[in-house]
Amino acid sequence: MVHIEPWGTGDVELLRQCVGDPAMMDHLGGPEGPEKIAERQAGYEKPGSRQFKIVDDDSGEGAGWVGYWEREWQGNDVFEIGWAVIPTFQGRGIASAGTVAAVAAARAERARRFLHAYPSVENAPSNAVCRKAGFVLQGPYEFEYPEGHLMLCNDWRLDLFAG
Secondary structure, eight states, rough: OOOEEEGGGGGGHHHHHSSOOOTGGGGGTSSOOOOHHHHHHHHHTTTTOOEEEEEETTTTTEEEEOOOOOEETTTTEEEEEEEOOOOOTTTHHHHHHHHHHHHHHHHHTTTTSSSOOOOTTTOOHHHHHHHHHEEEEEEEEEEOTTOOOOEEEEEEEEEOOOO
16 A cells, blocks of 8 residues: 655655645644745655655555654653645545554664654544554643644554554
8 A cells, every 4th residue: 555765855845745735734833834844854854864755555656754753741752753645645544554654663663662643633634543553542732833833632642662
């Protein structure tokens, strides 16, 4: 169905489609501008960034992005994960499959016990991805993202050392 591969130098247009589109960023405070996208691209394309392109196996096209990073949460060092699948590939289980592949990469590192996802409580598709990927709902929390914008998110947690 899909596979993930490290984010590359030629993936900036896919990133623009993921984070520069108002419809794609509806639950995340609005689209990012060209400067922020260029900054993201520069970080994502670095070796070892833990950022991946989700590739549709049937077409060979980039369908979206998935990645994880280190963060501190409630006094613990954890990984946080995020994803986006462009509209032409939505509704096919690609976000779930890409997320499961990224979970496997995080699990293989054995660097953090827990992986968290924080979708908006109003983002039903992303909350469904969390359920399908085996995350356990911890509860709602208010976050500031982007800066100056408060949003209510669900905290989903997956134990990378289990199973």
